[in-house]
Amino acid sequence: MALHDLLGGRAGAAAGALGAASPVVPAGALGGVHFQPKAKRVIYLFQSGGPSHLDLFDYKPVLVDQHGRDMPASVLGTQRVSLMTRGGGRRACASPFKFAQHGASRAWVSELMPHTAGIVDDLCFIKSLQTEPINHDPAVTFIQTGRALTGRPAFGSWMHYGLGNASSNLPAYVVMISGNADQPILSRYYHNGFLPSRFQGVQFQSAGDPVLFLSNPPGIDHPNRGRIIGAINQLNTIRHEQAGDPEIEARIDSFELAYRMQTSVPELMDLSTEPREVLEMYGPEVTKPGSYAYQCLMARRLAERDVRFVQIFHAGWDHHGGLKDGMIRQAAASDQPSAALIKDLKMRGMLDDTLVVWGGEFGRTAFSQGDDLNGRDHHPRCYTLWLAGGGVRPGVSIGSTDDFGYNIADNVVHVRDLHATMLHLLGIDHQRFTFRNQGLDDRLTGVEPARVIQEMI
Numbered sequence: 404m405a406l407h408d409l410l411g412g413r414a415g416a417a418a419g420a421l422g423a424a425s426p427v428v429p430a431g432a433l434g435g436v437h438f439q440p441k442a443k444r445v446i447y448l449f450q451s452g453g454p455s456h457l458d459l460f461d462y463k464p465v466l467v468d469q470h471g472r473d474m475p476a477s478v479l480g481t482q483r484v485s486l487m488t489r490g491g492g493r494r495a496c497a498s499p500f501k502f503a504q505h506g507a508s509r510a511w512v513s514e515l516m517p518h519t520a521g522i523v524d525d526l527c528f529i530k531s532l533q534t535e536p537i538n539h540d541p542a543v544t545f546i547q548t549g550r551a552l553t554g555r556p557a558f559g560s561w562m563h564y565g566l567g568n569a570s571s572n573l574p575a576y577v578v579m580i581s582g583n584a585d586q587p588i589l590s591r592y593y594h595n596g597f598l599p600s601r602f603q604g605v606q607f608q609s610a611g612d613p614v615l616f617l618s619n620p621p622g623i624d625h626p627n628r629g630r631i632i633g634a635i636n637q638l639n640t641i642r643h644e645q646a647g648d649p650e651i652e653a654r655i656d657s658f659e660l661a662y663r664m665q666t667s668v669p670e671l672m673d674l675s676t677e678p679r680e681v682l683e684m685y686g687p688e689v690t691k692p693g694s695y696a697y698q699c700l701m702a703r704r705l706a707e708r709d710v711r712f713v714q715i716f717h718a719g720w721d722h723h724g725g726l727k728d729g730m731i732r733q734a735a736a737s738d739q740p741s742a743a744l745i746k747d748l749k750m751r752g753m754l755d756d757t758l759v760v761w762g763g764e765f766g767r768t769a770f771s772q773g774d775d776l777n778g779r780d781h782h783p784r785c786y787t788l789w790l791a792g793g794g795v796r797p798g799v800s801i802g803s804t805d806d807f808g809y810n811i812a813d814n815v816v817h818v819r820d821l822h823a824t825m826l827h828l829l830g831i832d833h834q835r836f837t838f839r840n841q842g843l844d845d846r847l848t849g850v851e852p853a854r855v856i857q858e859m860i
Contacts, residue, residue, distance in 0.1 A: 407681045431567030432838075433831070440830030441794025441860070442758040443563065443569070446702045446713045447739055449760075450733075451543065452584055452720030455498075455767035455779055456787035457808045458730050461530055462502040465511050465806040466769060469495035474770045477565040482770070485781050495807065496779065498769035499727045508798035513766055515734035518546050518742035524798040525745055525754070526789045527859055531802025531811045534765050534783045534818045539552070539586045541782060542764035546818050547592050549847045556838075558594035558822065561847050562829065563602045569709040573665035574605040574660065576712045577705055579698040581609070582736065584594055584718035584825035593714060597840045604714065607701070608697055609693025613668050617661070625665060632658045671704055684746060685745035686739040699740035703747050720763055724778040745791050756791025758828055762786070767806040785811045788821070794828045801859055819853035 413742040457463060471783050474493045484493075500513040503520070519526075536542040541551035548555040556564070559576035560764070578593045593604030607613045613824035619628055636655050643651040674682070674690060688694035695717050702713045717737055722729040741761055748754040766786025767779035791797065802814035823833040826847065833853060835845040 413548065415510030419793050431563070431565045433565045433836070436566070437832040438830055442827065442828045443756040444706050444709075444711050444713075444778070445758045445760065445793070445825065446706060446744070446760075447558075447715070447760045448699070448737075448744075448764040449700075449714060450720050450737060451582070451588060451716050451718040452539070452586060452722075452788075453542075453765045453767055453781055454720045454733070454763045455722065455726070456530070456804075457745065457767060457769060457779070458494075458726070458786075458787070459513050459734070460511060460528060460787045461804060461808045462513075463498075463769070463804075463806060466495050466808070469807075470497040471495065471776060472711060472722070474807065474809075478809050480810070481594065482784060483537065493768075493770035494770060494776065499777075500730070508800070509802060510600060510798075514694045515730060518739045522742050522745050522791075525749065526650060526791050526794045527854075528787060528789045528799060528800040529802060529816050529821070529859070530785075530787045530800055530804060531814050532762070532786050532788050532816050532818070533811060534786075535766070537781050537783050538749040538779075539764065542590075542781075543592055546764050546821075548596065549819060549822055549849055553591055554596055556598045556847070557593045557604060557628060557655055557738075558825070558847065559604050559714060560595045560598050561826075561836070562712050564598050564838065565831060566829065567709060569711055570807065572660075572663045573666075573671070573705065573708055573710050575710065576602070576604040576714075577710050578604040578606045578714050578716065579609075579701065580606070580716045580718070581693060581695040581698055582718035582733075583718075584721060586718065586721060588716045588718060592716070598838060599649045599653050599658045603664070604712075614661075615671055617665060617668060619665070629662055629849065632662050660792065660823075667708070671701075672791070674700070676801045677804060680785050681747060683744040687739070688736075695736050696740040696743075696860050699744045700747075703744060703751075703753075706748070706753060707751075708768065717733045722767070722778060723727040724775075726777045726779060748792060754792035756793060758795065758825065759791045760788065760825070761790070762788030779813070782809070783815045784809065790859070796859055799859075801856065816856060816860075817853070818849045819851060820856055823848050823853040824856045824859060828860065 425641040472495050474495050502511050502513050505520040506524040508524050512520040536545050536551045544552045547557045562576040580588050585632040595603040639655050682689050685700050686696045698715045705713050719733050748757050765783040768782045772780045803812045805812045826833045833848045839845045
């Protein structure tokens with residue numbers, strides 16, 4: 404009891420060695436929620452590189468009629484384009500793929516996504532999403548953090564900070580990376596920014612230890628490591644009482660969690676208990692560590708274990724050239740596992756309180772990049788993203804684009820609106836959710852106007 408008091412209740416790290424009770428899961432900074440939440444957790448299937456909405460979900464027959472012709476000046480307007488197509492010809496580029504309507508909602512989906520087509524009545528499509536940056540790095544940073552400038556907390560870090568960790572044995576914010584691309588997935592896309600470092604996303608590796616340094620070094624067993632961590636954390640606790648540095652507290656937390664993860668992570672990664680029909684549902688690569696299918700299954704297993712925010716970065720959607728082959732390859736990797744995740748969560752009764760998001764940092768242009776009409780440039784002006792579960796209205800499409808899929812025709816949804824709505828579904832008022840940073844009460848949605856998309860809820 405005296406040791407427990409000395410450590411300020413931090414007896415969790417050496418629980419096995421000292422015979423202490425199970426650690427208490429810390430509450431978030433909000434101490435609760437602003438109103439009744441519809442979602443308890445988020446799984447974000449981030450398709451990095453900018454998937455072409457015009458080849459997946461936004462059917463535009465006018466592009467077929469105008470294929471190869473110069474885009475009308477009235478459609479292009481004066482909005483900026485990237486340096487890769489500035490000054491060049493801009494010829495309309497029809498999708499090389501067939502589209503059809505599916506489900507009771509009659510949602511348009513291309514032939515690239517047959518499995519997604521089978522679950523459209525569970526999805527809410529936002530077809531008028533708009534962002535601001537026109538290049539990959541600032542655009543990914545923007546949709547992750549609400550700003551194009553670096554150094555700000557990612558959505559998952561904000562969520563962890565506000566709501567705390569619901570799991571005592573796993574991180575609250577887990578990141579996995581799959582796919583191949585020229586644009587790297589940087590750690591600052593899932594960084595804590597100006598929040599204390601305990602709120603940074605924890606990356607699960609695709610090879611070796613799922614988490615770095617999880618295994619014990621030679622000559623050290625689990626109880627021995629517990630005693631070592633217990634002693635180190637006693638010293639760190641004394642130092643924290645003297646200095647009051649929150650980074651010391653973050654280090655204590657990370658040591659304790661790492662110790663508990665030595666038991667919880669191997670059990671998490673063991674797929675031997677998964678029924679064969681579930682594995683088959685995710686596709687042939689589901690047992691291959693590092694594959695997108697494997698990570699989608701891991702996302703469900705992490706959600707079952709109360710991890711609040713799981714993010715998969717699936718790279719490879721940047722098709723300035725080789726559009727047809729590239730889209731076929733990427734859709735083949737993403738379609739079946741993404742749809743399987745929705746089905747799996749639904750079968751287990753978890754979809755109602757799990758918010759799933761699928762989409763990238765921006766869309767692609769209606770005009771071709773290159774003379775071969777087989778590539779598209781970056782297009783932040785409008786693109787498509789879908790959500791499911793967690794209080795989202797299923798079987799609807801919000802917003803629309805013009806006949807060329809180049810400008811928004813109805814119901815602009817800004818990235819800040821998306822963030823505000825996701826927080827709302829988690830029971831958080833985005834305007835009242837702040838952190839004191841350099842003398843200002845900062846927040847995810849900033850000071851610019853942001854609205855909750857009520858028609859999506």
